[in-house]
Amino acid sequence: MAVRAGRGGRWRAPVKPRPPSSLELATEDHDLENEATFRRLGFFDLDLSGRSADGVEFEQCRFKGSDLSGTQLDGAAFTDCLFESTNLANLRAEKSSMIRARLSTLRMTGVHWINGALRDVTISECRLDLSSFRFTDFSSVVFEGCNLTRADFQNADLSGVRFTNCDLTGAQFSQATMEGTRFANCVLVGIGGVTSMGGAVVAHQDLVALSYTLAGALGIRIEDAEEE
Incomplete structure (x- = not known):
C-alpha cells in the first residue's frame, strides 16, 4: 500500500445544485x-x-x-x-x-445507500455514524465536518471523494477503490481495510494515527526505544 502525502488523482469540486425558478x-x-x-x-x-x-x-x-x-x-x-x-x-x-x-x-445514523451512485454531492455537518455505502460509486463528493464513526465503505469507489474534518473512527474501507481519495484533518483511528488505501492522499497531521493502524494490519510491533 502506498499512502502519499503529495498529489494524487485529479480533484474536481462538486458542481452546485441548480435551484428551481x-x-x-x-x-x-x-x-x-x-x-x-x-x-x-x-x-x-x-x-x-x-x-x-x-x-x-x-x-x-x-x-x-x-x-x-x-x-x-x-x-x-x-x-x-x-x-x-x-x-x-x-x-x-x-x-x-x-x-x-x-x-x-442531517441526522443520517444507520443510513444504507447500497450499490448506488453519488455525483457532485456535498455532505456537511451530518451525523453518519453506522452508515453503509457498500458498492457505491462516488464522483466529486465532499464529506466535511461529518461524524462517520464505524461507517462502511466496503467495495465502494471512493476515488472522487474528499474527507475534511471528519471523524472516521472504526470506519471500514475493505476492498474499496481509493486512488486519489483525500483526507484532511480527519480522525483515522482504528479504521478497517487500511491496506486498501493505495493511492490515497493523507494530510501529514493525520498520518501518525494512520501509521499505527497500518502497523497493526501488517503485524508490525511498535515499541519504545527504551524497551529491549
Missing part, C-alpha cells in the same frame, strides 16, 4: 408511491418516515425539517436537491442515485 410547498398528498415523480417541491416539516417505494424521482426539490427515517427506497433518483435539518436515520436506499445535491446538518 420557483418552489411549491409539498403537502401530505405528496406521499411516496412507486414510480412517483416530484419536481420543484419543498418538503418542509413533513413526516415521510417508514415508507417503502420503488423508482421515485425527485428533481429540484428541497427538504427541510422533514422526517424520512426508516424509509426504504429502491431505484430512487435525487437531482439538484437540497437537504437541511432533515432526519434520514436508518433510510435504506438501494440502486439509487444522487446528482448535484447538498446535504447539511
